[in-house]
Amino acid sequence: MAKKIGVTMEVGNDGVAVITISNPPVNSLASQIISGLKEKFQDANQRSDVKAIVLTGNGGRFSGGFDINVFQQVHKTGDISLMPEVSVDLVCNLMEDSRKPLVAAVEGLALGGGLELAMACHARVAAPKAQLGLPELTLGIIPGFGGTQRLPRLVGLEKGANMILLSKSISSEEGRKLGLIDELVPPGDLLTTSRKWALDIALLSDTAKALVHVFFAQRATSKVPKVTDVGLKPRPMKKVAVIGGGLMGSGIATALLLSNIRVVLKEINSEYLLKGIKSVEANLKGLVSRGKLTQDKASKAFSLLKGVLDYSEFKDVDMVIEAVIENIQLKQKIFKEIEEVCPPNCILASNTSTIDLNVIGEKTNSKDRIVGAHFFSPAHLMTLLEIVRTENTSAQVILDLMALGKAIKKVPVVVGNCIGFAVNRTFFPYSQAAHMLVNLGVDLFRVDSVITSFGLPLGPFQYISPSCLVVLMLGDLAGHGIGIAVKDIYAKAYGDRMFSSPLTELLLKSGRNGKINGRGYYIYEKGSKPKPDSSVLSVVEESRKLTNIMPGGKPISVSDKEIVEMILFPVVNEACRVLDEGVVIRASDLDVASVLGMSFPSYRGGLLFWADTVGPKYIYERLKRLSETYGGFFKPSRYLEERATKGMLLSEPKSSRSRL
Numbered sequence: 001m002a003k004k005i006g007v008t009m010e011v012g013n014d015g016v017a018v019i020t021i022s023n024p025p026v027n028s029l030a031s032q033i034i035s036g037l038k039e040k041f042q043d044a045n046q047r048s049d050v051k052a053i054v055l056t057g058n059g060g061r062f063s064g065g066f067d068i069n070v071f072q073q074v075h076k077t078g079d080i081s082l083m084p085e086v087s088v089d090l091v092c093n094l095m096e097d098s099r100k101p102l103v104a105a106v107e108g109l110a111l112g113g114g115l116e117l118a119m120a121c122h123a124r125v126a127a128p129k130a131q132l133g134l135p136e137l138t139l140g141i142i143p144g145f146g147g148t149q150r151l152p153r154l155v156g157l158e159k160g161a162n163m164i165l166l167s168k169s170i171s172s173e174e175g176r177k178l179g180l181i182d183e184l185v186p187p188g189d190l191l192t193t194s195r196k197w198a199l200d201i202a203l204l205s206d207t208a209k210a211l212v213h214v215f216f217a218q219r220a221t222s223k224v225p226k227v228t229d230v231g232l233k234p235r236p237m238k239k240v241a242v243i244g245g246g247l248m249g250s251g252i253a254t255a256l257l258l259s260n261i262r263v264v265l266k267e268i269n270s271e272y273l274l275k276g277i278k279s280v281e282a283n284l285k286g287l288v289s290r291g292k293l294t295q296d297k298a299s300k301a302f303s304l305l306k307g308v309l310d311y312s313e314f315k316d317v318d319m320v321i322e323a324v325i326e327n328i329q330l331k332q333k334i335f336k337e338i339e340e341v342c343p344p345n346c347i348l349a350s351n352t353s354t355i356d357l358n359v360i361g362e363k364t365n366s367k368d369r370i371v372g373a374h375f376f377s378p379a380h381l382m383t384l385l386e387i388v389r390t391e392n393t394s395a396q397v398i399l400d401l402m403a404l405g406k407a408i409k410k411v412p413v414v415v416g417n418c419i420g421f422a423v424n425r426t427f428f429p430y431s432q433a434a435h436m437l438v439n440l441g442v443d444l445f446r447v448d449s450v451i452t453s454f455g456l457p458l459g460p461f462q463y464i465s466p467s468c469l470v471v472l473m474l475g476d477l478a479g480h481g482i483g484i485a486v487k488d489i490y491a492k493a494y495g496d497r498m499f500s501s502p503l504t505e506l507l508l509k510s511g512r513n514g515k516i517n518g519r520g521y522y523i524y525e526k527g528s529k530p531k532p533d534s535s536v537l538s539v540v541e542e543s544r545k546l547t548n549i550m551p552g553g554k555p556i557s558v559s560d561k562e563i564v565e566m567i568l569f570p571v572v573n574e575a576c577r578v579l580d581e582g583v584v585i586r587a588s589d590l591d592v593a594s595v596l597g598m599s600f601p602s603y604r605g606g607l608l609f610w611a612d613t614v615g616p617k618y619i620y621e622r623l624k625r626l627s628e629t630y631g632g633f634f635k636p637s638r639y640l641e642e643r644a645t646k647g648m649l650l651s652e653p654k655s656s657r658s659r660l
């Protein structure tokens, strides 16, 4: 059968034009191939439906280089005009200067002009064991498609010169190591990966879309209807009192001091007060040692701190931030006291992450001044500040706290008052789902590994939601005793969709309280990475016996993708309820909060942006099937069902305004 010679172009639904060289057996660059390439590149650059271009060779070979027969003809005839003009108009103008990204998909071999064409592309994806080289000197010529310039820039001058002067080829594996090849994939994935690369370079990638979304979403958080658009001006916050010098209180105090705000730190006795002051000092020292703060600035900040054991310094404070333990009675007592001792316009804020603010302020007559200032631990480092408003909180107070948040380099996100507010409420199913999977027989270290591969910095068993008091079954980092303390509060509010696992209690009973005492699911030793503690598996087995949810007593078999879905889809589901109840002003606020508060990968755009890329319909159907198998924990929310069935995105604004 006559061999098919030519250059073809196919444009896929993804907008990628695949240009293929066909000239068996080595796809040598004969004159008609070169003219064909010129024509296709011009066409691809002109077509509006083409977003990016992939160049490849037919028959498992990219190209063996320029057609040596032409050289032979020139030798015979002396007619140099037989040499097609290629370097400038093809390689430079049409390829390197292409307005659209151009990726070479290299298989088999790319030699001489073949490799030179590949190097004129913006990136190169190769299959294993491809032969790459510039053997022109074996023909008595030098590389004429720009290879003498591009190869050394890609692999370094020494290696490049060596390859050219010795006509030495390398494999695509070595090319990957040297930077000549950008990604190595199996032959079957070559075109798919090359297309993705081409689109990524075109900045049409999901990653680019996600990060641009987060950029604008973060700026949108400063627009709060009826607060920032009614002509109010924020009042200066020169002196702030922090009640409670524990982990959160000392972190909050540090954040305030770093922005030159005078801080009065109150504790109940001198021992706790000294501890709190030492914690602030340690926070500042830590910043200095990490080069984030000069010693002078640290000393100046520390000089603005005053420790007290009573309210004598409260008479001229602009704001009080309560940061004591999550005890309702204690908080109510404190709020009653500060209402009496503070100026009448002083803002009365609580750092609570769990308790209803209306309950906290129950014994006061200052409902308009009560607000949540929910920091995330470590409070002097984490940038998210949830500003929790009740239906009584005044716009001025919200505006003042937003301004203070910005002044101390936080990203304030205004949210509504419910158990867990926005982030903690949304993410409480995160750890519970992980615990369910482990009780269903899935290896807990695998769960952590899958979730970190998805993009969260730590898995649910090592992770802690940064506010320290967030989700019911906390990871090692916060200490498991805390998680149990808030469990009942969540159970009361969201009991219909919770999974209760004895694993945390069993872990505590076995003397493992997480990083606090060096052992949790992992072993923590100073200076080394946490190591999975295989001895914890006996505790896991005990939990599995108690919950007895493994079908037929046998561990379930799930793929990594299913693990991600079983853990994050319930989180998306709860986010839908948060949207439905108007706890956030807009979906993108929750994206920002998920990224800054839970370290959800920003390159996925935040929780709801990611969910919309997965597709509400798919999420709804998966949760429906999971709820049929595993019960109400996965039951799709009304909002999700509605959006899925109407083909709407989760992030599309509700017709009715949020309750904020």
Ligand SMILES: CCCCCCCCCCCCC[C@H](O)CC(=O)SCCNC(=O)CCNC(=O)[C@H](O)C(C)(C)COP(=O)(O)OP(=O)(O)OC[C@H]1O[C@@H](n2cnc3c(N)ncnc32)[C@H](O)[C@@H]1OP(=O)(O)O
Pocket (backbone or CB within 6 Å): 025, 026, 028, 029, 064, 065, 066, 067, 068, 069, 071, 072, 074, 075, 083, 086, 109, 111, 112, 113, 114, 116, 135, 136, 139, 141, 142, 143, 144, 145
């Ligand atoms: C003299 C003119 C003066 C003017 C000079 C001005 C300079 C301006 C230059 C402009 C363009 C320059 C572009 C570039 O820089 C120059 C080049 O690309 S030169 C070519 C570089 N490539 C090579 O040297 C590769 C040579 N080929 C091989 O090494 C091997 O063939 C292979 C590719 C590794 C495959 O090996 P095998 O699988 O063993 O197969 P064979 O070797 O048997 O070959 C099969 C078959 O293909 C023919 N063939 C191979 N390569 C070419 C080729 N590049 N052009 C034409 N034909 C080629 C080979 O002859 C066999 O043919 P068959 O015998 O089956 O008919």
